Amino acid sequence: MKLFYIEITGEDRLSFEVRIQNNQLTGLRIKRQAYQRTDRVVTDIKGFEPFNTGEWLTLVKYDNWKGETVKDALRPTPAAFSPLGIHVKENWGYLDAYRLLDKMLEDLQRNWQNDYLNYGTLPALAPSRIEHFQRNLPFASELARYIINDRTVLEQLDPELAMMPLPRVGLDDWLIEENTTAMSRVEKLALRGRLSIEMLGTHQIITHRPRAEGENVAQLP
Numbered sequence: 001m002k003l004f005y006i007e008i009t010g011e012d013r014l015s016f017e018v019r020i021q022n023n024q025l026t027g028l029r030i031k032r033q034a035y036q037r038t039d040r041v042v043t044d045i046k047g048f049e050p051f052n053t054g055e056w057l058t059l060v061k062y063d064n065w066k067g068e069t070v071k072d073a074l075r076p077t078p079a080a081f082s083p084l085g086i087h088v089k090e091n092w093g094y095l096d097a098y099r100l101l102d103k104m105l106e107d108l109q110r111n112w113q114n115d116y117l118n119y120g121t122l123p124a125l126a127p128s129r130i131e132h133f134q135r136n137l138p139f140a141s142e143l144a145r146y147i148i149n150d151r152t153v154l155e156q157l158d159p160e161l162a163m164m165p166l167p168r169v170g171l172d173d174w175l176i177e178e179n180t181t182a183m184s185r186v187e188k189l190a191l192r193g194r195l196s197i198e199m200l201g202t203h204q205i206i207t208h209r210p211r212a213e214g215e216n217v218a219q220l221p
Helices: 097-119 127-149 151-156 173-183 186-192
Strands: 002-009 012-021 024-042 051-063 069-075 086-093 161-165 194-200 203-209
Touching (some): 012 051, 024 097, 051 097, 173 203
Antiparallel strands (some): 012 024, 069 086, 161 203, 194 203
């Protein structure tokens, strides 16, 4: 099973779990996740001052793992008898992985703000985050389709690689700056490694790579 992440903003990402059997893509599970800071402080990473970290919360899950495709929107509840919260499910019928991806991206474009608000307990969406999400979603969608539809690219991904699309210079310079800033947050550099701008096939991405021995905060090349 392959697992990778495509970040849309610094606080929004898609998690992809891909199942391949007999050289066929037989299952796809996509989680729309939001980052929530916690009170946990990391103090022991060389080269970094203490910083707060957080956790990725799954707001919506799209899954054809067991046959029929289901959109499962989560609604946490404080009720003691329901620690897993409430699940609001939509059955989308029998879709292969490629059609599931297309339908998920269509649904995300239409409903991402409502699904966020309906989850509850999360802070209000800032205008800057809304703009970042809306401008980056087409690039993230194109990158996701490219990876899922090209087995060679899918198989070359490192395990649990987290990446963000990076438009070419001149295409959307505001988005280039926002994406670079999002991937430069201290907790990402400390926990993942140095920033790295790379070509993934025909697509440019920004990701992280392990720092060399003795290297602290590495800058972009």
